[in-house]
Amino acid sequence: MAESVCIVAEFRDGGFRRVSFEVASEGRRLADSLGLKLYGVVVGSGVGDKAQELAKYGVEKVFVADNPAFEHYIAETYVPAVAEMVRQCDPAVVLLPASMNGKDLSARLAARLEAGLAQDCVEIAVQDGKLRAKRPLFGGKCLGWYEWSDGEVAMISCRPKVMSCLEPDDSKQAEVVNVDVEIPDARSRVVSVDLDTSGKIELTEADIIVSGGRGMKGPENFAMLEELASLLGAAVGASRAAVDAGWRPHSDQVGQTGKVVTPSLYIAVGISGAIQHLAGMGSSKYIVAVNKDPDAPIFSKADYGVVEDLFKFIPVFTEEVRKL
Numbered sequence: 001m002a003e004s005v006c007i008v009a010e011f012r013d014g015g016f017r018r019v020s021f022e023v024a025s026e027g028r029r030l031a032d033s034l035g036l037k038l039y040g041v042v043v044g045s046g047v048g049d050k051a052q053e054l055a056k057y058g059v060e061k062v063f064v065a066d067n068p069a070f071e072h073y074i075a076e077t078y079v080p081a082v083a084e085m086v087r088q089c090d091p092a093v094v095l096l097p098a099s100m101n102g103k104d105l106s107a108r109l110a111a112r113l114e115a116g117l118a119q120d121c122v123e124i125a126v127q128d129g130k131l132r133a134k135r136p137l138f139g140g141k142c143l144g145w146y147e148w149s150d151g152e153v154a155m156i157s158c159r160p161k162v163m164s165c166l167e168p169d170d171s172k173q174a175e176v177v178n179v180d181v182e183i184p185d186a187r188s189r190v191v192s193v194d195l196d197t198s199g200k201i202e203l204t205e206a207d208i209i210v211s212g213g214r215g216m217k218g219p220e221n222f223a224m225l226e227e228l229a230s231l232l233g234a235a236v237g238a239s240r241a242a243v244d245a246g247w248r249p250h251s252d253q254v255g256q257t258g259k260v261v262t263p264s265l266y267i268a269v270g271i272s273g274a275i276q277h278l279a280g281m282g283s284s285k286y287i288v289a290v291n292k293d294p295d296a297p298i299f300s301k302a303d304y305g306v307v308e309d310l311f312k313f314i315p316v317f318t319e320e321v322r323k324l
């Protein structure tokens with residue numbers, strides 16, 4: 001009988017990424033349902049006392065490998081360290097963030113630990129004592145439930161911003177175990193990191209996104225969306241058509257071959273709603289579409305639809321938002 005549900009937290013640039021707390025909270029709910037302990041694993045540089053932050057979300061014991069060699073995610077150094085610490089947790093279930101690094105890590109870790117992996121899950125449930133995880137398939141066209149054979153370690157990466165965080169409890173303390181892992185010589189190393197210093201809100205972490213498509217007609221018209229976004233505290237995204245036209249950088253692209261986002265509010269402006277775009281934003285909490293074509297497919301997914309020329313609607317809407 002396994003001992004724990006184990007979560008692998010993502011520590012970067014001196015702090016935990018928020019998705020780590022979502023994963024810890026989901027781990028707590030799962031550990032309670034399965035009658036198991038909740039353990040955490042952290043690999044990073046400068047983790048120190050910050051490991052205790054996971055305790056606020058119900059993690060009872062945290063295994064930490066804190067070393068300057070772990071400043072950047074490099075699979076060759078991270079995977080053996082995480083694998084060793086996960087083994088020490090004796091887990092029935094391992095949860096990780098389905099972030100860019102988390103997806104890479106979980107695939108490699110699953111192979112190393114011979115665990116069954118379900119990537120980018122949006123729901124986890126225990127039914128009649130059996131664990132199940134739900135994930136979008138075929139670019140979001142359908143959802144599939146996954147189950148594991150008895151005795152198999154279940155590994156699940158969780159889509160960011162989908163699973164809710166528990167209310168942090170500052171009174172909780174976790175046992176912290178510092179692990180001295182062996183660090184192999186990596187054949188690759190990070191030479192430099194070019195950070196985006198524009199102060200833009202990262203799309204995958206934004207709570208509100210205003211996205212523009214081919215209907216924007218040209219790069220200069222995105223200034224209108226930038227203005228609205230700054231009033232709403234939102235990030236600006238784009239469809240592939242807008243990116244392929246060179247109007248926006250690829251880092252702004254939402255969709256199957258862009259970013260998967262789950263904001264509370266997604267405002268799609270001049271975007272038709274192709275299946276590949278919906279794959280990236282379909283799980284947003286509320287979707288508002290602005291399109292002059294009443295038959296645009298985006299309206300079948302939208303909670304609120306505005307059938308209007310965006311060049312008439314957006315300036316008026318922006319002025320109304322400014323008054324709030």
Ligand code: FAD
Pocket residue numbers: 212213214215216238239240241242253254255256257258259269270271272273274275276277280290291292293296308309310311
């Ligand atoms: P269009 O489909 O041309 O829609 C423009 C919309 O703007 C129309 O609905 C029109 O009615 C409206 N409009 C025009 N003028 C106005 C106006 N003045 N006021 C209001 N509305 C107006 N797409 C993505 O977005 N992300 C992806 O990651 C992605 N990956 C792909 C991967 C593959 C393998 C393939 C084959 C395609 C992928 N695509 C992706 C492309 C996708 O199929 C669509 O071509 C693309 O999403 C269309 O972008 P759009 O909605 O901006 O443009």
